[in-house]
Amino acid sequence: MLTLSPKAPFLYKPQNPNPNPKIQHYKPQINGIYCKSELQSERGLEFETGETFFRHESAKGRDLGVLAASLYNQSKGKLRVLDALCGCGIRSLRYLMEAKADFVLANDANDEHRRVILENLKRVDRGFGDERKWVVTHLDANRVLSECYLQKDFFDLIDIDSFGSDISLFLRSAMNTLSFDGLLYVTSTDGHSSGGHHPDHSLAAYGAYVRPMPYSNEVGLRMLIGGAVREASVLGYYITPLFSYYSYHGPVFRVMLRVNRGKLLENRHYGFITYCNNCGNSQEFSWAELGQISCSCSGSHGSRSLVISGPLWTGPLHSAAYISKMINLAEEWGWIGNGAETDLEKLLKQMLDESDPRLKSGYIKMDEVASRAKINSPPLRTMMSAMQKEGYATSRSHIASNAIKTDCPMSVCIRISKELQGVDSFSV
Numbered sequence: 001m002l003t004l005s006p007k008a009p010f011l012y013k014p015q016n017p018n019p020n021p022k023i024q025h026y027k028p029q030i031n032g033i034y035c036k037s038e039l040q041s042e043r044g045l046e047f048e049t050g051e052t053f054f055r056h057e058s059a060k061g062r063d064l065g066v067l068a069a070s071l072y073n074q075s076k077g078k079l080r081v082l083d084a085l086c087g088c089g090i091r092s093l094r095y096l097m098e099a100k101a102d103f104v105l106a107n108d109a110n111d112e113h114r115r116v117i118l119e120n121l122k123r124v125d126r127g128f129g130d131e132r133k134w135v136v137t138h139l140d141a142n143r144v145l146s147e148c149y150l151q152k153d154f155f156d157l158i159d160i161d162s163f164g165s166d167i168s169l170f171l172r173s174a175m176n177t178l179s180f181d182g183l184l185y186v187t188s189t190d191g192h193s194s195g196g197h198h199p200d201h202s203l204a205a206y207g208a209y210v211r212p213m214p215y216s217n218e219v220g221l222r223m224l225i226g227g228a229v230r231e232a233s234v235l236g237y238y239i240t241p242l243f244s245y246y247s248y249h250g251p252v253f254r255v256m257l258r259v260n261r262g263k264l265l266e267n268r269h270y271g272f273i274t275y276c277n278n279c280g281n282s283q284e285f286s287w288a289e290l291g292q293i294s295c296s297c298s299g300s301h302g303s304r305s306l307v308i309s310g311p312l313w314t315g316p317l318h319s320a321a322y323i324s325k326m327i328n329l330a331e332e333w334g335w336i337g338n339g340a341e342t343d344l345e346k347l348l349k350q351m352l353d354e355s356d357p358r359l360k361s362g363y364i365k366m367d368e369v370a371s372r373a374k375i376n377s378p379p380l381r382t383m384m385s386a387m388q389k390e391g392y393a394t395s396r397s398h399i400a401s402n403a404i405k406t407d408c409p410m411s412v413c414i415r416i417s418k419e420l421q422g423v424d425s426f427s428v
């Protein structure tokens, strides 16, 4: 049996370092994503990337992970992290140095990354003088997760930064290996499934039949969370999203989930989203309402214009309370609130706005309003304040810059946009 705990030999060498032939294609080859071996820096921490897969653009995703991890450590007084697909080990380094993790198991199936990961984590020793704070392994992520589970070696945070839809391969073993009330940080780069053009693939990977919708990138996040809901319920767990983050660099979908024992209440927040091509309205439906899905618009195409995706997560994308704490911590660390608004600050504030429970799934793009109203695209801020004056909830979306999350029907958006441009609602 493998030994992966901190008591393990410091430079643990697995007997079969590369059991999964699938990893063989992760070789240096794509558009400079695999960086040359120069010294990099992130939040003042220096590290090498060698020929591992590394993206500077993922720094914000790493910032969010470290903030959430540190809050966990502050509230529980402990933090053991499993960085299951660690690349050069930048996340492991940051969880140790910034979130003050007690221990990190850094794993990457590709043992050619070993020298770089070791060099990077040795920097931690210089900071703490304790070499047993981390262990590096080179196994398939599922094998590490399963071995830890079998040894009852549980982790408070498991980070799975995977490619494509691979995350669905790791979800169940990751949930098994999480401590009670632990955090699961998962990533997918599966833009094809979220776009709705490969519903058979999204069904296989996430258990959701996803169709093209104007807010497909939010659907991508909801599909990923929904996949986790499904896996969690098989094990008798339920999940709560702490934050959900989409970045067009990839594209990348990341969600931080809190996993607890218990049932998802009456399948709440796990259902279906519809979009009507005729009237432009979206609705959410529960499993109990499956047979009654229709759109109330009197369009000539009737229900044929209705697109249905699901089952997906239909609940809040973020926890407002957790995001508020992340903002406070980021301020305390001097990451935000120093004058000019940084990208991270903007993102966290938008996430907080998006947490308003009155907001519906999806967002309304101003281009769509303009095209339906046959006018020029209305200014976003003016539209939002006009909608608020009529009592609707509104928020910008961190996913789409020219879109509004709201509970306002499309017909009202069209009327308001026309009024703002002085166009008679009945004249077009």
Ligand SMILES: C[S@@+](CC[C@H](N)C(=O)[O-])C[C@H]1O[C@@H](n2cnc3c(N)ncnc32)[C@H](O)[C@@H]1O
Residues within 6 Å of the ligand: 020, 022, 023, 026, 052, 053, 054, 055, 058, 062, 084, 085, 086, 087, 088, 089, 090, 091, 107, 108, 109, 110, 139, 140, 141, 142, 161, 162, 163
């Ligand atoms: C997206 S990169 C990780 C990037 C890193 N987390 C960061 O923030 O820079 C994914 C890594 O997973 C590794 N990998 C791919 N398949 C794996 C598997 N089945 N088990 C473990 N590692 C795997 C690859 O070698 C690659 O280094």
